[in-house]
Amino acid sequence: MTKYREILRLNSLELSQQNIADSCNVSKKTVNRVLKRAKELDISWPLDENDTDAVLAEKFFPTANQVTTNKRMPDYTYIRKELLRNGVSKKLLWTEYMEDCRANGEEPLMYSQFCYHIQQDEQKHRATMHINRKPGEQVEVDWAGDPATIIDPDTGEIIKVYIFVGVMTYSQYAYVEACLDMKQKSWINAHVHMYEFFCGVAKILVPDNCKTAVIHNGGWKDQQINETYQEMAEHYGTAIIPARVRAPKDKPNAEGTVGNISTWITAALRCEQFFSLAELNRAIKDKLELFNQRLFQKKEGSRRSLFLEEEKPLLAPLPATRFELCDWKIATVQFNYHISVDGMLYSVPYEYIKKKVDVRVTDTTIEIFYNHNRIASHRHLKGRSGQYSTITGHMPQDHQKYLEWNGDRFRKWAERIGINTYTVVHAILTSKRVEQQTYRSCMGLLKLAEKYSDAMLEVACKKALTYTASPSYKSIKNILVTSPEKLASDVTDTKTTHKARGITRGADYYRR
Numbered sequence: 387m388t389k390y391r392e393i394l395r396l397n398s399l400e401l402s403q404q405n406i407a408d409s410c411n412v413s414k415k416t417v418n419r420v421l422k423r424a425k426e427l428d429i430s431w432p433l434d435e436n437d438t439d440a441v442l443a444e445k446f447f448p449t450a451n452q453v454t455t456n457k458r459m460p461d462y463t464y465i466r467k468e469l470l471r472n473g474v475s476k477k478l479l480w481t482e483y484m485e486d487c488r489a490n491g492e493e494p495l496m497y498s499q500f501c502y503h504i505q506q507d508e509q510k511h512r513a514t515m516h517i518n519r520k521p522g523e524q525v526e527v528d529w530a531g532d533p534a535t536i537i538d539p540d541t542g543e544i545i546k547v548y549i550f551v552g553v554m555t556y557s558q559y560a561y562v563e564a565c566l567d568m569k570q571k572s573w574i575n576a577h578v579h580m581y582e583f584f585c586g587v588a589k590i591l592v593p594d595n596c597k598t599a600v601i602h603n604g605g606w607k608d609q610q611i612n613e614t615y616q617e618m619a620e621h622y623g624t625a626i627i628p629a630r631v632r633a634p635k636d637k638p639n640a641e642g643t644v645g646n647i648s649t650w651i652t653a654a655l656r657c658e659q660f661f662s663l664a665e666l667n668r669a670i671k672d673k674l675e676l677f678n679q680r681l682f683q684k685k686e687g688s689r690r691s692l693f694l695e696e697e698k699p700l701l702a703p704l705p706a707t708r709f710e711l712c713d714w715k716i717a718t719v720q721f722n723y724h725i726s727v728d729g730m731l732y733s734v735p736y737e738y739i740k741k742k743v744d745v746r747v748t749d750t751t752i753e754i755f756y757n758h759n760r761i762a763s764h765r766h767l768k769g770r771s772g773q774y775s776t777i778t779g780h781m782p783q784d785h786q787k788y789l790e791w792n793g794d795r796f797r798k799w800a801e802r803i804g805i806n807t808y809t810v811v812h813a814i815l816t817s818k819r820v821e822q823q824t825y826r827s828c829m830g831l832l833k834l835a836e837k838y839s840d841a842m843l844e845v846a847c848k849k850a851l852t853y854t855a856s857p858s859y860k861s862i863k864n865i866l867v868t869s870p871e872k873l874a875s876d877v878t879d880t881k882t883t884h885k886a887r888g889i890t891r892g893a894d895y896y897r898r
Contacts, residue, residue: 388412390442391433393420396625398431399589408627409590411610413502420446438758458492460500462507476501522700524555525588527577529596532648534564539661547663550576551647554588559693562647562674564666573598574618574711584693586701587622592629600628613714621709623702650677715745717754723780727752729771733780734762793821796828803835804844806851813856827859838866841877849873 389410396406403421407414423446424430433442460483468474480500487494495503530549537544548568552561561580565572573596581587593599593615601610611619611626619626651673660666678690687695717725723736727745732752734743738761746753747766752775754762764775793815800811811828818824835843846865850857866873 388416390420390439393417394424394431397421399623401589401625405590405627409625457495458487460503465504521556521697522588524590524592525552526555526592527552528594529568530647532652534652536660536663536666552580554693554697557689557693557697559678559689562651562670564663564670566663570598570614571711577618578709581622581704586698586703587624588701589624591619591624591626595628614712618709621705710748712746712748715747716742717745718742730767731774732764733776735780736782791825799832803840806847807844809851810847810857817856831859831862834863834866842873845873845876
């Protein structure tokens with residue numbers, strides 16, 4: 387589906403339609419059509435969270451039916467060869483292509499689409515040209531080819547570390563940082579440090595086609611930006627336009643600077659030993675400062691002077707907060723309307739039981755999404771595993787009523803039955819470290835009165851208290867189940883005793 391939200395966001399950053407098209411993997415014509423339609427409907431960035439790409443598609447083009455057909459694609463090798471002949475045109479080749487498709491019962495492309503696909507193929511074989519970049523417009527990032535090393539102070543083991551390089555395209559002002567690996571966390575953190583080093587953000591970010599930046603689904607046109615990487619770009623208000631696979635000229639400044647970095651920083655430090663990553667990065671920082679201050683050979687000034695004078699004033703300001711790195715997980719909502727994340731349990735609305743949800747995990751928050759819509763948010767629990775974070779509104783109505791119970795309410799209920807029942811309930815309530823852990827037992831105990839009567843429960847509690855000062859729900863239930871006749875007899879005797887005492891006053895009473 388077309389990334390309508392991303393197109394509108396990038397347009398708000400005043401990027402050209404061509405840059406937007408490259409970032410969103412669509413044609414410039416599609417970008418123009420979307421922006422024109424958004425203007426007609428008075429829709430602009432920022433958008434409401436409910437305005438997903440599917441919703442925007444229905445708003446923009448409600449009558450558009452996206453029909454996918456298996457149309458025969460042109461033979462690009464044959465077409466390139468035939469177009470070199472005198473008198474051969476695309477129109478002629480399309481006519482022949484149409485006749486061949488009909489003869490074989492295949493569905494052909496229309497002429498405009500035929501020309502479009504040929505043009506896309508031609509672009510892959512065209513010669514490159516130098517493009518003048520505007521100050522503050524673009525930054526290129528990559529991993530340097532040659533790793534550095536540090537020494538483990540405990541074992542003496544030599545550990546490879548990898549060099550991240552970020553280069554402002556216009557001034558060639560560079561940022562360099564050593565990382566222990568090339569995983570996503572190191573990749574994102576290096577970007578955060580780079581933006582802080584530049585004290586601003588360029589409009590366009592051009593990364594290499596590494597897995598931490600791009601997800602490949604079978605070709606350059608089908609590549610997708612890594613979700614966390616895209617989230618970082620939105621946080622800093624920049625657009626990601628990845629370089630094509632095996633196309634280093636898409637980011638020539640980063641490629642060229644990588645070679646210089648290998649010479650003036652990595653190789654310059656080859657004779658020194660470092661026993662921690664922090665120690666190596668301090669040495670890199672010193673060499674980097676000299677590298678950026680080195681004068682150009684064919685023009686005036688240095689990378690640093692050109693950056694400070696012409697590029698830094700045009701960078702977008704840093705956001706108020708650092709980007710917080712997150713992990714994305716997939717979880718299934720269990721029957722207790724909770725999901726498990728790293729051993730902790732977080733509630734979601736009970737309507738999503740057995741649904742698969744996307745979970746965004748940061749150091750401080752847990753956000754839960756279903757079909758790209760956020761349905762719950764929790765504080766990230768720390769400490770012992772098995773803790774619950776439950777929001778009352780996520781619970782069914784009958785479960786919410788259970789929350790209304792508390793220790794005092796159970797005690798008042800037990801007191802109405804009898805002193806022995808009260809004593810047992812009080813003992814159960816104080817038997818656990820957390821009172822709420824005993825509510826189920828108290829509820830089960832007091833519900834026994836509905837099956838056996840208040841009097842029998844009171845007698846059973848009295849009998850249980852002769853064995854122990856802290857009877858359990860299970861022990862009292864066993865007394866009621868195993869000897870109901872004996873308890874009924876004790877109840878009758880008790881009633882008779884109370885009745886006799888109520889009638890017989892004695893001679894002394896009447897002498898008064």
